Amino acid sequence: MLDLWYTENWTENTRFSIKVKNHLHSEMSEFQKIDFFESEEYGKFFTLDGLMMVTEKDEFIYHDMITHVAMATNPKVKKVLVIGAGDGGTVRELTRYKNIEKIDMVEIDERVVRLSQQFLPVTADKLTDPRVTMYFEDGLKFVEEAESGEYDLILVDSTDPISVGEGLFTTEFYNNCFRVLGEEGILINQHESPYFEKFSKEMQKAHRKILDTFPIAKVYQFHQPTYPSGHWLFGFASKKFDPIKDHKPEEWEKLNIKTRYYNSELHRGCFALPNYVKEML
Ligand code: AG3
Structure with a gap:
């Protein structure tokens, strides 16, 4: 079974992870890396350069x-x-x-x-x-x-x-x-x-x-x-x-x-x- 997780390194020693159902999209725009994911717990969410921006839940x-x-x-x-x-x-x-x-x-x-x-x-x-x-x-x-x-x-x-x-x-x-x-x-x-x-x-x-x-x-x-x-x-x-x-x-x-x-x-x-x-x- 595929075990896919998104992780943001909050500091060098602390991480935050969300279990991902689907990696919906990933691209490098002119300015930054953009990723959209789908998860069980937080709904859909997106990140810029790996940093959390928006989740449907919060x-x-x-x-x-x-x-x-x-x-x-x-x-x-x-x-x-x-x-x-x-x-x-x-x-x-x-x-x-x-x-x-x-x-x-x-x-x-x-x-x-x-x-x-x-x-x-x-x-x-x-x-x-x-x-x-x-x-x-x-x-x-x-x-x-x-x-x-x-x-x-x-x-x-x-x-x-x-x-x-x-x-x-x-x-x-x-x-x-x-x-x-x-x-x-x-x-x-x-x-x-x-x-x-x-x-x-x-x-x-x-x-x-x-x-x-x-x-x-x-x-x-x-x-x-x-x-x-x-x-x-x-x-x-x-x-x-x-x-x-x-x-x-x-x-x-x-x-x-x-x-x-x-x-x-x-x-x-x-x-x-x-x-x-x-x-x-
Ligand atoms: N604005 C992003 C706030 C900074 C988040 N930082 C982080 N995850 N390290 C979100 C835009 C919402 N409209």
Whole structure:
């Protein structure tokens, strides 16, 4: 009997494995190695350069948390820029908001989008929403060229800060995000894990750069079972809004958006950080 397993080396000494039923697709795109798998326990999932990106079982956690924390802080958001996110999960959550008028998605690798549309309709099927425009280019270059004050919200849904994701963790990028955001602008960043040093070092570096750029910069946590350590962070940065003081649970709840992970209590709770994480910031 064939015993096929996918493994991500979380550190040099720790591995995470999922038993695979079927290796659905594998290719080397212009930018990275892309693999799609099917499993018993996690449904379909895909990896970039061997790193776990999305599984059908736990993607709802990540995509709820990258989207709804910002939207419940400023439910009036109309223009959104999404960087990375080729699987479409982040865009799917945004399309639940009727008042959002424009979603620009900038993904460097068109193959990630096309393969997600083929194998992962669960995340990709809202990419055809008429409010969505896809740009297949480098996010760093896109924000450099975008007009000042153009967006209310930027969601950076990147891979780890190696290879193609690297430019999205630089001061230059954060400065441009600040510039293209309006007065009430919010920036959410994929912020890695605080637990293993390899990831927490990157998180610290990114957080410091954002603190230098934005008057309000916080970090919030959630639980992502298939990412290294299962303990993951997003960065919340803003020109005006504090995610706790300006949280608008009543307004958000009136929108009646169905979520499996996010809720108003969790919004308040996710900014309460363990001491070892606070010490890193
Ligand atoms: N973004 C990937 C987060 C980083 C995962 N890192 C890892 N497995 N080492 C996922 C994109 C979801 N839309």
